[in-house]
Amino acid sequence: MEKKSVAAMTLVSVLVLLVLLVLGGVEGQQESDRKTLVKYKLGKKYCDKGWECKGWSVYCCNLTITDYFQTYQFENLFSKRNSPVAHAVGFWDYRSFITAASLFEPLGFGTTGNKTLQMMELAAFLSHVGSKTSCGYGVATGGPLAWGLCYNHEMSPMQSYCDDYFKLTYPCAPGADYYGRGAIPIFWNYNYGAVGEALKIDLLSHPEYIEQNATLAFQAAIWRWMTPIKKSQPSAHDVFVGNWKPTKNDTMENRVPGFGTTMNILYGDGVCGQGDVDSMNNIISHYLYYLDLLGVGREQAGPHDFLTCAEQVPLNPSSKPASSS
Numbered sequence: 001m002e003k004k005s006v007a008a009m010t011l012v013s014v015l016v017l018l019v020l021l022v023l024g025g026v027e028g029q030q031e032s033d034r035k036t037l038v039k040y041k042l043g044k045k046y047c048d049k050g051w052e053c054k055g056w057s058v059y060c061c062n063l064t065i066t067d068y069f070q071t072y073q074f075e076n077l078f079s080k081r082n083s084p085v086a087h088a089v090g091f092w093d094y095r096s097f098i099t100a101a102s103l104f105e106p107l108g109f110g111t112t113g114n115k116t117l118q119m120m121e122l123a124a125f126l127s128h129v130g131s132k133t134s135c136g137y138g139v140a141t142g143g144p145l146a147w148g149l150c151y152n153h154e155m156s157p158m159q160s161y162c163d164d165y166f167k168l169t170y171p172c173a174p175g176a177d178y179y180g181r182g183a184i185p186i187f188w189n190y191n192y193g194a195v196g197e198a199l200k201i202d203l204l205s206h207p208e209y210i211e212q213n214a215t216l217a218f219q220a221a222i223w224r225w226m227t228p229i230k231k232s233q234p235s236a237h238d239v240f241v242g243n244w245k246p247t248k249n250d251t252m253e254n255r256v257p258g259f260g261t262t263m264n265i266l267y268g269d270g271v272c273g274q275g276d277v278d279s280m281n282n283i284i285s286h287y288l289y290y291l292d293l294l295g296v297g298r299e300q301a302g303p304h305d306f307l308t309c310a311e312q313v314p315l316n317p318s319s320k321p322a323s324s325s
């Protein structure tokens with residue numbers, strides 16, 4: 001008698017659970033159907049997916065980042081960032097990354113090409129982030145590549161990075177320091193000025209916002225990835241996803257489409273054209289590691305020529321140092 005009613009109750013709760021699951025599934029389905037609006041214009045398909053890929057865009061017809069990159073993957077990539085010895089414990093999280101990315105997904109960030117290319121771009125972008133914010137070293141637990149997002153700002157700045165040459169366009173605010181902050185650290189008043197202009201936030205007066213707000217820090221980094229340093233140049237995004245055709249000069253100077261040239265665009269002679277240096281190899285190692293962790297596999301990265309910038313002529317030779325911490 002006792003046993004029977006227990007069994008009956010179990011049966012009932014299993015049934016209730018099943019009904020809930022089915023209903024939940026159906027609702028989820030409708031939700032994702034409702035989410036994508038589609039229209040055609042001159043034979044081209046444009047979509048709007050609500051908050052993550054908003055506004056009519058060809059890119060929004062493809063998978064969005066949350067379709068192939070979830071919280072657990074973010075945790076895998078940056079597994080040591082909240083360990084007690086890290087320097088930005090509790091600061092960086094998945095949600096702020098996705099919120100920041102949603103601003104750029106309609107422009108092709110993580111939404112260009114097929115799923116493999118989309119995941120590769122994500123790995124490439126995050127490898128810059130991981131490498132530039134790492135406090136991993138040779139014998140670190142979990143390996144040196146597990147320590148991305150350990151910092152959110154430069155630890156012991158030796159100067160305030162105020163360049164007076166830009167006093168008319170990007171004047172330094174009294175008392176403000178423009179040391180390295182962020183996910184791809186920003187240095188110097190003119191860089192804070194340019195990012196602030198783009199994101200419509202007064203970073204010249206308040207550079208500290210970058211180390212107080214992870215969404216803003218990620219937005220600034222993705223903006224840097226998506227935007228050419230000079231109008232005549234491609235963005236890191238462009239050279240990575242294949243939007244860019246090298247000129248004769250580029251070819252002569254060994255700049256080819258692919259990962260290697262993203263380093264040239266972002267850091268110039270800080271990393272590239274210096275031979276086989278650690279500062280470059282560290283970024284490449286992060287990229288290959290992330291490709292593996294995301295299940296894409298490092299073999300997708302292609303031959304060494306695409307990965308390196310050791311023999312490339314730097315695009316912006318006069319660029320200021322851009323490495324963190």
Ligand SMILES: *[C@@H]1O[C@H](CO)[C@@H](O)[C@H](O)[C@H]1NC(C)=O
Pocket residue numbers: 113114115116117
């Ligand atoms: C996806 O795109 C990549 C790079 O553009 C290409 O190499 C690969 O063959 C494509 N994969 C599929 C399944 O179409």
Ligand SMILES: *[C@@H]1O[C@H](CO)[C@@H](O)[C@H](O)[C@H]1NC(C)=O
Pocket residue numbers: 058059061062111112113114115
């Ligand atoms: C969307 O995805 C398809 C197939 O995966 C790809 O061929 C196409 O280039 C992508 N669209 C854009 C705008 O990148």
Ligand SMILES: *[C@@H]1O[C@H](CO)[C@@H](O)[C@H](O)[C@H]1NC(C)=O
Pocket residue numbers: 213214215216219
């Ligand atoms: C952080 O920055 C984002 C993006 O600029 C903004 O929407 C948000 O309100 C900020 N959060 C706080 C607490 O200021």
Ligand SMILES: *[C@@H]1O[C@H](CO)[C@@H](O)[C@H](O)[C@H]1NC(C)=O
Pocket residue numbers: 247249
């Ligand atoms: C090609 O490089 C040469 C020498 O560096 C430079 O003078 C010339 O302006 C460049 N041409 C283009 C189209 O960038």
